[in-house]
Amino acid sequence: MSEKGDIINLTLNRDSNTFVRVHPHGATVIAWQWKGKELLFVSKQAVFDNKKAIRGGIPVVFPNFGPWELGPQHGFARTSKWKVEKEPVADKDGNVTAVLSLEDDDITRALWDYRFKLTYTLTLSEDSFGMKFQVENKDNKPFDFTCLLHTYFRTSDVVKTDVLGLGNLQYIDKVKGGQTFQQVDDPIIVEENVDRIYLNTPNEILIKDKEDGTTVKLTKDNFPEIVLWNPWKEKAAAMGDFGDEEYPNMICVEAGYVHKPYTLQPGSVFEASQTLTVV
Ligand code: TA6
Numbered sequence: 001m002s003e004k005g006d007i008i009n010l011t012l013n014r015d016s017n018t019f020v021r022v023h024p025h026g027a028t029v030i031a032w033q034w035k036g037k038e039l040l041f042v043s044k045q046a047v048f049d050n051k052k053a054i055r056g057g058i059p060v061v062f063p064n065f066g067p068w069e070l071g072p073q074h075g076f077a078r079t080s081k082w083k084v085e086k087e088p089v090a091d092k093d094g095n096v097t098a099v100l101s102l103e104d105d106d107i108t109r110a111l112w113d114y115r116f117k118l119t120y121t122l123t124l125s126e127d128s129f130g131m132k133f134q135v136e137n138k139d140n141k142p143f144d145f146t147c148l149l150h151t152y153f154r155t156s157d158v159v160k161t162d163v164l165g166l167g168n169l170q171y172i173d174k175v176k177g178g179q180t181f182q183q184v185d186d187p188i189i190v191e192e193n194v195d196r197i198y199l200n201t202p203n204e205i206l207i208k209d210k211e212d213g214t215t216v217k218l219t220k221d222n223f224p225e226i227v228l229w230n231p232w233k234e235k236a237a238a239m240g241d242f243g244d245e246e247y248p249n250m251i252c253v254e255a256g257y258v259h260k261p262y263t264l265q266p267g268s269v270f271e272a273s274q275t276l277t278v279v
């Protein structure tokens with residue numbers, strides 16, 4: 001744990017050039033440096049007041065993806081203070097693991113009256129970064145939820161970045177009134193405001209930055225959907241915590257269980273994971 005003011009970030013150090021930094025506010029991963037190269041996007045205007053969701057990195061979305069009649073958009077997990085359950089520890093191969101958790105409290109129960117525990121296990125290896133997300137129903141009644149890892153990938157230039165693996169899939173287009181379309185092109189190149197939920201997606205997606213030659217493979221399990229988002233110029237300018245000229249330098253490729261709620265029975269555990277690997 002490193003401390004600057006009252007901000008205590010968790011750092012998983014594989015070596016001086018490969019590390020992950022996690023902010024306990026929302027258990028938001030705010031950096032993944034791989035051999036000295038930052039692979040995630042965090043806005044220069046991001047707010048770190050321990051209240052607002054951090055604009056960038058990997059916010060954790062739970063118990064609701066999108067607008068929520070019970071509380072804040074994307075739920076309360078990304079704006080709650082998580083506990084460090086296990087400090088970073090390196091194994092014999094130098095791979096570092098840490099565990100963060102979030103349990104219900106008066107604030108969450110006032111919005112969503114269920115007992116739960118989220119456990120978020122992070123593992124950093126030489127070329128990959130894994131996230132395992134578990135939801136335990138600690139209540140005596142079932143509850144429904146949706147969840148997602150809202151990953152902001154850094155891009156040299158989004159119009160020179162291929163997203164591969166979503167061809168021929170159906171997607172819900174939130175820019176076009178929620179209508180459903182079929183994806184024709186593969187790879188996808190984002191050249192406008194895009195906000196799509198791809199359905200029944202394969203468990204391997206590639207994000208290929210053709211300008212600097214870095215390709216990240218997103219491998220996932222039990223996250224059936226992929227959300228693709230770039231605000232583009234107009235929506236970027238409308239966000240106070242997002243620089244007007246930053247939209248070319250990011251693409252959100254988000255693994256989630258969002259199209260239909262998951263019903264978790266009392267005492268049961270939901271588990272999903274994503275691993276990002278530089279290939
Ligand atoms: O994941 C895409 C999305 O749902 C977009 O609709 C946009 O709202 C984005 O999330 C960011 O949401 P936020 O609440 O962080 O501003």
